[in-house]
Amino acid sequence: MAKIIVIHGSPRKYGAVTKLASIAAKGVEDAGGTSEIIYLYDYRIKECLGCVSDDTKYCRFPCIIIDDDFNTIGEKILESDGFILVTPVYWYSMCGAMKNFIDRLTSMENMIFITGRSLLEGKVAGLIATGNDSGTILTLAHMMIVLNSMGVHIPGWAIAYHHSMDDVTEDDQVILDSYNVGYNVAKLADIVKNSGTWYKPDVDPKSLASLASSEAEKYKAQLEERKKLFEKLLGSGKN
Amino acid sequence: MAKIIVIHGSPRKYGAVTKLASIAAKGVEDAGGTSEIIYLYDYRIKECLGCVSDDTKYCRFPCIIIDDDFNTIGEKILESDGFILVTPVYWYSMCGAMKNFIDRLTSMENMIFITGRSLLEGKVAGLIATGNDSGTILTLAHMMIVLNSMGVHIPGWAIAYHHSMDDVTEDDQVILDSYNVGYNVAKLADIVKNSGTWYKPDVDPKSLASLASSEAEKYKAQLEERKKLFEKLLGSGKN
């Protein structure tokens, strides 16, 4: 049974983010999982201090910023099998509060350099964005690649979005999609449970580089042919 | 045993794309999978005609453009468990040849409206981008969300990139990452095999909308409080 955290990123609890978060939570439950909604604005999440750029050893979990609530939410994510971020779209992107939260997740990812493993590796995530105007895909594409770079799996159909002034409850597509974000995150989280670690660092780059070079070497004649062609074209044109 | 197709998107077979593609293929094999590299430039892939905008029924697989090679590659992807796209970065994005290929994949995704299912649903993908300059993350974020929107799973650490004039074989990070793209795509493809369909369309949007509205309704007092506060602030400022 997958445990999924739903992170609600809007200052407005009576609006679209709450609606879509609750639909995603229903999807989680229908897939046999349990869900908990965290309202980000109920917590104080300070800005990241960028300590990792001073010395990578400073950036670890729990985050060394201990006078706010990030670590509390971090612990919940740590104990979960996956999570769903639901954000309002502010200027074609997640809101600043959600961005600060993402920035602070670095403390969990950077454990790669402390213990060898990102604390988010192997978790499963989904993403929902809602706004009055366009920009949802830029928002979601950015969030998706960030999470993936922290070691998080993204199931098919892991996104839902709404980009209009109409109420989200009148938009069947975002309703079905949000439900499926919940359903698929919980389903994949169940499936990948107990599948061990993912990133394999113990590979010899030298031997892979050598294999790569031999493969490219096979085509070196193509370079000569191309150069011959380009020289001929250069001469023939008015260039 | 996962069958993974590696799509090579560069006109230059003696370069970085070949090198990283071969490293990803090695990762696939080390995870117990089999790989096949397809050189996109060996095939003729015409531009999408946008027939779906005339009538959604025209867009289906095999694509109705039958005088080029797209359907041949499409068949290979259909028979695979997953695929890895390796693209050179041209202007902060995949090259035009790869974009045409992606545009034509619509014929596989749009089967949603013909048979009810995207032909790519449940497959697993990874992505590699290499260029002399920046723009790799914009390239990869775009490609990732496109594939995910076609129903494709993205395993953690599914990306690798190189953004410099140096040879990729001197960049240990992109070597390890490309290997892991292959390894993780094959590993997840094995794990999710036989897990059935993913998108559940048979959900009642009305009942979900009603659940969503009740949830938001619980917080309606917050709206009144906020408005009261904003009115007060409006009066107090120099606005």
Next chain:
Amino acid sequence: MAKIIVIHGSPRKYGAVTKLASIAAKGVEDAGGTSEIIYLYDYRIKECLGCVSDDTKYCRFPCIIIDDDFNTIGEKILESDGFILVTPVYWYSMCGAMKNFIDRLTSMENMIFITGRSLLEGKVAGLIATGNDSGTILTLAHMMIVLNSMGVHIPGWAIAYHHSMDDVTEDDQVILDSYNVGYNVAKLADIVKNSGTWYKPDVDPKSLASLASSEAEKYKAQLEERKKLFEKLLGSGKN
């Protein structure tokens, strides 16, 4: 003589953001302008409350959040001819502090709905992003379109970026580019001064719609031809 504000978005004043900001400032001065560097982390910029979604009239400049420093910086921008944002790259995007600042600029842009004009219309901006890893172009592309959507002009060569662990002072390209960001922002700001308002809202959409429809109408035969072709292809394929 153009007055250009340089917004410094890093918590680390001894690092790359300071270096590139000072180079951009030099470019401004060499173009005959004056520059002032604002260190964002010296100010308290709270998260946007999203009041515009409650009622568009709440969102105006000065922002109704009056217990922080946003309006002070807003005033400086208001009095300027242009500005340059210099941000560290946190997860392929501007840092949360800069995002909060951008979110709060909504109060200046949303004056469209209060007085008919964005307070940023006609200003000129440039953008610099620096980080240890990739993601600079995604960062800059996002920032650029946001500012443009607020009515800001972007001169050619308005971006500079650095994406490596090396010191920025060893990267001649980012040095030259940062200088040119400053130079070109100041130069264009001088050129566009006194060129009046830009967005023309007093246009009749109905007559433009009619012109547009007539233009498209000229090609209606193409639709018929295409449909005929697609029907034939549908029949001929194995679809």
Next chain:
Amino acid sequence: MAKIIVIHGSPRKYGAVTKLASIAAKGVEDAGGTSEIIYLYDYRIKECLGCVSDDTKYCRFPCIIIDDDFNTIGEKILESDGFILVTPVYWYSMCGAMKNFIDRLTSMENMIFITGRSLLEGKVAGLIATGNDSGTILTLAHMMIVLNSMGVHIPGWAIAYHHSMDDVTEDDQVILDSYNVGYNVAKLADIVKNSGTWYKPDVDPKSLASLASSEAEKYKAQLEERKKLFEKLLGSGKN
């Protein structure tokens, strides 16, 4: 009087791209400019061969690919003061045909390395994207930063977009915005005419690096303070 080329990127001449292109052209004319619409699908634009990666000298204008129509369009752009790209949105991005066109523009930009100047430097551009679904902002942000990186100015309010199945003629916002894209591109093109070259390469990076280092040096005490704080926090936490 500004000469503006409107590049129409859709295979469907009876649709939204034609409508918005004609509205933008009207805006150009109302600003006192002249416009010419180029239908990209009437021309054959082959894929870029990536010759610049073999040797930068191969990539120049006219492009060495001389058996297609790119150079014809390139000449038109060369003679213009600005241009407007109007693209359908295919998978959250410009269509493959437009991407091939952008890739081929490298031949004009890369003149930097042949003659010292991008042939697009100082031109002015605007962008319009239209599709049935979301993805317009990702499309436009990408296109905007590409053009800017070629030396092109982007006037405020240079974008227009439509993201729905409804006809564009029913969307007053995209109509007004498309008109303003045309108007503002022509207006800025007039203003910046005869303003000379923009990118200044003749700057000494060493002296700028030295200035930058001195500026950062002023804040070196902050680094020590931060490290002291982080060490203390590291000890105090459960890390």
